[in-house]
Amino acid sequence: MLVDGSEMPKYEVLVIGIGNILWADEGFGVRAVEAYHRRFADDPVVRVIDGGTLGAYLINEVMEAKRLLIFDCCDFKDQPGTLKVLRNEEIRLWASTKISAHQAGMNDVLVTASLSGYEPQAITVVGVQPLELEDYGGSLTGIVNEQIEPALQAAQEQMIAWGFAPRKRDAYEEVVPLGEATLERTPYEEGRPSENEACRFADVRFLK
Template structure:
């Protein structure tokens, strides 16, 4: 039986790029999850994300998104949106994108069928380990969306 995966993606030293990493840390620090929920700070792991994806279904990905819009605004996507090219899934120009990583998982007959993306538009991508004020304000909101989604699925998540 596969676990439910929560993946925080991003570069922690590029301010808002670290949104996903900060959010999973917040989840770990503030909630108690059952054993069937796997939470990972994926960072910029790229292809090394494959084993996590193969062990989990569904997967909830928390990241920033490079689209036009108001910095700090929240955007939800599903796997169909990714396949339709509605947003960039590469963590950097030097890494494989999520679709390519999923293809590797498919070759091993272990790709997750359900992936949801919880994203915000970054405000600042400067050298810093702190989120900008506007993006930091979204961290708790997105974390609570994930907890609500898990609760809807019948997963018992407790506040610390």
């Protein structure tokens, strides 16, 4: 909330996934928040968004929430697939594990928001150590994909602790995608060219 109390945020919690789905495990945060959105029903006091690589453009979204729950791919200098939940002072660790421009951008958003008088009541980061970041157009690796479910469990536990227990969607409930439907995991991966059709690690002209 704003330090001077001049304007109350619209939402109790902003649940956000950040990352780049074009670079394999770098897309963990986006795929995790997508899975969260598909599992849990909409709540008028909770905002769920795909932050992707928007960086500084997320400033208004961040400042409209009292608490932040962030899914991200983090370099913990640990074994690939390691899942960690960071809170309070541990957020400094997340801020120092820049994997790509998207994370530096998110850190900048929080600093800018602070300078504007915004101070969240709480920040929690659910992060995973990546295995592969160079597979252009590739999917999450198996070991990171296996952490989607534990990440959702960790997020649910955090939401309950904050007093906003998410309700699971009914089986028949229609789910509106967070972004472009073609970028949702299933259509994106089913429509992706094979490695024979599209080189994923570099321009094939420069590999000879």
